[in-house]
Amino acid sequence: xxxxxxxxxxxxxxxxxxxxxxxxxxxxxxxxxxxxxxxxxxxxxxxxxxxxxxxxxxxxxxxxxxxxxxxxxxxxxxxxxxxxxxxxxxxxxxxxxxxxxxxxxxxxxxxxxxxxxxxxxxxxxxxxxxxxxxxxxxxxxxxxxxxxxxxxxxxxxxxxxxxxxxxxxxxxxxxxxxxxxxxxxxxxxxxxxxxxxxxxxxxxxxxxxxxxxxxxxxxxxxxxxxxxxxxxxxxxxxxxxxxxxxxxxxxxxxxxxxxxxxxx
Amino acid sequence: xxxxxxxxxxxxxxxxxxxxxxxxxxxxxxxxxxxxxxxxxxxxxxxxxxxxxxxxxxxxxxxxxxxxxxxxxxxxxxxxxxxxxxxxxxxxxxxxxxxxxxxxxxxxxxxxxxxxxxxxxxxxxxxxxxxxxxxxxxxxxxxxxxxxxxxxxxxxxxxxxxxxxxxxxxxxxxxxxxxxxxxxxxxxxxxxxxxxxxxxxxxxxxxxxxxxxxxxxxxxxxxxxxxxxxxxxxxxxxxxxxxxxxxxxxxxxxxxxxxxxxxxxxxxxxxxxxxxxxxxxxxxxxxxxxxxxxxxxxxxxxxxxxxxxxxxxxxxxxxxxxxxxxxxxxxxxxxxxxxxxx
Numbered sequence: 001x002x003x004x005x006x007x008x009x010x011x012x013x014x015x016x017x018x019x020x021x022x023x024x025x026x027x028x029x030x031x032x033x034x035x036x037x038x039x040x041x042x043x044x045x046x047x048x049x050x051x052x053x054x055x056x057x058x059x060x061x062x063x064x065x066x067x068x069x070x071x072x073x074x075x076x077x078x079x080x081x082x083x084x085x086x087x088x089x090x091x092x093x094x095x096x097x098x099x100x101x102x103x104x105x106x107x108x109x110x111x112x113x114x115x116x117x118x119x120x121x122x123x124x125x126x127x128x129x130x131x132x133x134x135x136x137x138x139x140x141x142x143x144x145x146x147x148x149x150x151x152x153x154x155x156x157x158x159x160x161x162x163x164x165x166x167x168x169x170x171x172x173x174x175x176x177x178x179x180x181x182x183x184x185x186x187x188x189x190x191x192x193x194x195x196x197x198x199x200x201x202x203x204x205x206x207x208x209x210x211x212x213x214x215x216x217x218x219x220x221x222x223x224x225x226x227x228x229x230x231x232x233x234x235x236x237x238x239x240x241x242x243x244x245x246x247x248x249x250x251x252x253x254x255x256x257x258x259x260x261x262x263x264x
Numbered sequence: 265x266x267x268x269x270x271x272x273x274x275x276x277x278x279x280x281x282x283x284x285x286x287x288x289x290x291x292x293x294x295x296x297x298x299x300x301x302x303x304x305x306x307x308x309x310x311x312x313x314x315x316x317x318x319x320x321x322x323x324x325x326x327x328x329x330x331x332x333x334x335x336x337x338x339x340x341x342x343x344x345x346x347x348x349x350x351x352x353x354x355x356x357x358x359x360x361x362x363x364x365x366x367x368x369x370x371x372x373x374x375x376x377x378x379x380x381x382x383x384x385x386x387x388x389x390x391x392x393x394x395x396x397x398x399x400x401x402x403x404x405x406x407x408x409x410x411x412x413x414x415x416x417x418x419x420x421x422x423x424x425x426x427x428x429x430x431x432x433x434x435x436x437x438x439x440x441x442x443x444x445x446x447x448x449x450x451x452x453x454x455x456x457x458x459x460x461x462x463x464x465x466x467x468x469x470x471x472x473x474x475x476x477x478x479x480x481x482x483x484x485x486x487x488x489x490x491x492x493x494x495x496x497x498x499x500x501x502x503x504x505x506x507x508x509x510x511x512x513x514x515x516x517x518x519x520x521x522x523x524x525x526x527x528x529x530x531x532x533x534x535x536x537x538x539x540x541x542x543x544x545x546x547x548x549x550x551x552x553x554x555x556x557x558x559x560x561x562x563x564x565x566x567x568x569x570x571x572x573x574x575x576x577x578x579x580x581x582x583x584x585x586x587x588x589x590x591x592x593x594x595x596x597x598x599x600x601x602x603x604x605x606x
Contacts, residue, residue, distance in 0.1 A: 054498045078501035088493040091349045092546035102488055105500045111482050113549065158500065 002066060003027035004193050005051065005162060010060035012050060020046060020218050023060070028195065028210070030161070033188045035204045036197040037230070038214030039239045044197035045086065047214070048164045051195070052083035064162075078106035082160035084151055086167040093138035096150050100126050103157030122157050129153040129183065145176040152183065163187070165196045169203065181207045205230065205254045213238050226254050269544045269554075276557040280331065283564045287327040291571050293318055325466045329525065330458040330567045330580070331560040332466075334532060336473045336522045338559025340515045341533025342540070342551055343480055346487045347511055348409075349494075350417040354533035355519040357421060358405060359428030360398050361530075364516075364523035365454070366431040367397030369438055371524075372450060388524065391468070395520035401427060402512050456529035456581020458567055465525050472521045476514050477556065483511060484548035491546075529581045531588025532559055538595050 005028040013019045020043050028034055036044045049055045051062060053069055062069040064080060072080070082103075094102075103125070104118040114122070126132060129149040134142065142150060148168060155163055168184075169177045177200060184194050185207050198204055205211075211229040213221045215238040222229045235243040241258050248255040289295050295315055303315045341354040348358070355361050371390035408423055435454070442450060452459070460466070486507055489497035498504055522529075536559040537551065544550040566583040573583070 049495070052499045054495055073501075074503065075501040078499060081499070083496065083499035085493065085495045088496065090493065091346070091351065091491040092541065094488070094492060094546045098488070098545070098547055099492065102485070102492065103500075105485060105489055105502075108485065110485075155496075 001029060004030040004065060005195075006061075006063040006066070007051075008061040008063065010050070010057055010062065012046065012055075012058055022219075024220055026212055026220065026223055028162075028193060030193050031188050031191050032193060032210055033184060033208045034193075034195045034210040034212065035208040036195065036212050036214065037199075037201055037204070037238075039216045042214040042216055042238070043218045044214060045166050048083065048166050048195065048197055051162075052081055052164050053077050054083065075106055078158070078160075080160055081162045081164065082155035082158045083164045084155050084166060084168065086170060088151070090139055093140040095136050095138055096131055096142070096146075097122065097126065097135045099139060099150055100131070100153045100157050103154040103159075106158060121159065125153040125156045128156065144171045145173070145179075148172060148176070148180060152180070156187070160192075162193045162195065165194070167198055168196055169198050169200045174203075177203055201230065201256050202248070202254070205256075206251055216240060230254055230256060269550045272543050273550070273554055273557065276554060276561065280557055280561045280564070283561055283568070284327055284331075287330070287564055287568050288319060288323045290568050291318075291323060292577060295319065321462055325460050325463050326458055326567070327564065328466045329460050329469055330564050332469045332473050333458060333522050333526050333529065334536075334559040334561070334563025335477065335556040336469070336518050336559075337529060337532040337563070338536040338540075338555040339477055339480055339552060340518050340522075342537040342548070342555050343487075343511055343515050344533070345537055346491050346548065347508060347515075348405075348417075348420065349491055350420060351538070352417070352421055352534070353424070355398075355515060356528065356530050356533055357428075358401075358424030359426075359431060360401050360405075360424075360516065360519055361523055361528040362428035362431035362435075363401035364394040364398040364520045365528045366434050367393035367395070367520070368524040368527075369435050369450070369454075372453070373438055373442055373446060388468070390524040391521055394524040395517055397431075398516040398520045398523075399513065401431075402516050406508070406512065452579060453527040455579035456527040456584070457579040458526050458529075458563070459577075460525070469521055469525055473518055476518045477552075479514055480511065481552045483507065484552060487511075487548045488546075491548075527579070527581060529563070529584055531584050531592060532563055535588055535591050535595070536562060 007024055007026050010021055010024045011019065012021045024047075036047060038044050046055070050057050053074070064072065069077065101114055101118065101122045104114065104121065108114070108118065126135060129152055131146075131149055131153055134146060134150075139147065139150065152165075152168070163184075165184075168180055172180060181203065184196070188194055196204075205226045208226070210224065211226055212223045213229050213234055215221045221238045222231075222234045230245065232243050232245045235245065235256065239258075244257045244259060246255045246257075247253070285297075289297060295318065300315060300319065303313050306313070341356075344353045344355055344358065345351050347353075368390040371388075371393040404427065405420075405424065408420070439447065439450070439454075486497070486502050489500055489502055490504070490507060494504060536555050540551050540555040540558055544554045563580065563584070566587065567580045570580040570583045571577050
């Protein structure tokens, strides 16, 4: 099987010239859940934005289905890749239905309203994320978990091949985190490719197939499955801290903890 | 939801249609429909009947201009609020109107002197200068946003208000220098008045504002995305820079034409969009047409009031401010406003 997304010798620096990424490479296969793991400021969010095409890559290539991402028009790109930032600040209170329906934007001809098909897809996504009872509620009145579900439904309505989510678990309680990941997993089984950036290592290891570990100096320390990527050595190098890696007594997955440093 | 919005728009349209005959018959010289009917039956040439002349060359063009200007101010307000992601941003609060006024003021004062000798085909110099100054001010605002991307809503507004004060200071200098005979006309314009004569202003305002309305309306869904989240909007295929520049230019032209024709009229563009959102929700597909209808009806209502409220007619800009201030304070201290200021 060919990878759906390939990153080749990607380099990136912000305007001030300080290099962020140098020669980053990885590939993502369709129908998988990939987790970007790394300390604060390691560039997880920037990497997602590069993949989403929101900020242009300076050097190197991002290939979508073996075709350079730059050769797609922004509309074609939007039909294939959806992006969800960590925090959003809407100015006006749109309703849940309106927000989900907004995901249809890349497929709509300019000036036209929602077609029958748009309505069907919107309803399907609302149903999938269990939002039926909230349809007409304004976004400003939703709880944190309801907001996340609405946003995920919205990018699903975009019908992309790849979903990029920046910290989709932040601010959610444990059951909602598990529920969100469960939803994302279900999507990968339906053929979607999902990439998330997250700090919730212990929860993610139960769900993701692939891990990309970024270090605080913006390099990929390791990538692959949980056992080979999230080793004690790799984590120590990425975070500049000392980790314990063990087996979770209940899930039998990885259990990752940080040794407490003596501060005095 | 959707069906309800169509009904609301229909009622608003009805309101506008009902106000129109009032605007035609009410004024300094009250004309009853009966008197008009008698005049028409006498079938004298138009220029020999005072009643018909008043209606045809004063009241009708004035009504049309008022409706168009009310619509334009509201649509300009909605667009600025969306573009700057700030519910208090309008061409009026951000100083764009003041700069357009300055441009127009210079042109009007210069008339019959050196400036009128400039041959500018079919576009009045006042409109051209108003646009130049308006776009210049918008450019300054854009530069401010560019250099300080995290500029808070409140700070941006203060910048706009300060720039507006600067323009007003220049206008004060010009007023001080102006000859008394010109000042009479200028003062009326400066307070904001839709009193026009003949159809030339109507054609001018209509030929600019109607295409502008349609163009701006075509950006509805893009503006929904943009006000929801800029990065999501980008990831959905919206070119943010292009969207901003297109809309800023269109609104600057719209504001310039309105200001050059009627003077700066405040509070319509600030309040009408909020009223519209209260009734039809936040989707721009509905907010634009509804704001246009409410704006047209509101300004027409204020204009009718301005003719009859006091013994002599007063400029409509004073009425909109008198009505606008309490409504605006109500919105400002209302329960929905807290989230916007954070």
